[in-house]
Amino acid sequence: MRTAILIFEGLTVLDAVGPYEVLRSVPGWEVSFVAPEAGVQRADSGALGLVADYSLEEVTDPDIVLVGGGAGNRPLMEDERVLEWLRSADSTSRWTTSVCTGSLVLGAAGLLEGKRATSHWLFLERLREFGAEPVSERVVEDGKVMTAAGVSAGIDMALNLAALAAGEETAKAIQLGIEYDPQPPFDSGSPAKADPKLVQQLRGQLSDQLRDG
């Protein structure tokens, strides 16, 4: 299985690296990092660069295509070259997937029309703009489209994908290999569980960002 992970300037790195670490561990699978232009893509934090070995034109018909999130993916939503690459990849893919706000890019490419999908909780409702039905779940599967909630949800999505495409035994071995036995010190990982004040605070920060930038 050939997986193409689309990265870009201003990505949220864990969106891409969480699923990468799972998918690259499936025996025989191959993962490639692709960007509008090959080379170093700086993270949204500015503190890290990730190398895309391939430009869009160098990666055609991947079996799995994955788009992550981060403020840097907003320009992609208006970049016809990127959107056309996604539509073309989707036309032959076995799975078309996203993590976090990567689903907005899939939506902008027209690939979520009439589909159930998820996104980072702060952006979930925006999926409606693309004809998708927002679903507040960690991993949402609709046909061959699989979408994950915010940032860390890509790890769970990739384990689901590995189980479906390579078998449960393989997925379980990978989970053991990356010792994924999560023990967060708090139960604050979703708007349904976190202190409503924190939820409000993050919604406020987002509004400020959208207004300012």
Next chain:
Amino acid sequence: MRTAILIFEGLTVLDAVGPYEVLRSVPGWEVSFVAPEAGVQRADSGALGLVADYSLEEVTDPDIVLVGGGAGNRPLMEDERVLEWLRSADSTSRWTTSVCTGSLVLGAAGLLEGKRATSHWLFLERLREFGAEPVSERVVEDGKVMTAAGVSAGIDMALNLAALAAGEETAKAIQLGIEYDPQPPFDSGSPAKADPKLVQQLRGQLSDQLRDG
């Protein structure tokens, strides 16, 4: 708080990126990626490159130092320049930390002598070679030394660290921001929970690797 994450050729990327995504989200904190030589470090999979903006000499006295794992850290355990950098960083750090087999590098630098520590479950017992007491827990704190179990455990460690150093409210807000509400599809993330056959299989693969190379 200035955090230095040591990366290197052949790293397991999620070891570094999991905690990075948490620590870079603490308001006012700064994360730098450091390597023996600045520039692109290829992952253990070969499929991805991470950019270290700084060489060892360019980063002195970080407040937090973090070392990740991956087969590529074995040469570091005999690289006196790296070990001396770690000892020097530790002499002034507020926290000295590791993820996965990064604890073996801390051990090789002499920083785990007499301390409780953890590592990837496959390598846990090796901590004894460095005078440490292996502890089969996901995150282990002993004084200012904090060690995490395999790969994905760095996310939990970083949330603990953020809570200790910046307050629980901050850590909870970050958990909500990265939507860390883990829902692995299986309960196979530790040797105590996984099918014993899988545990045996991974131990066998490790023995093969050690024998062959």
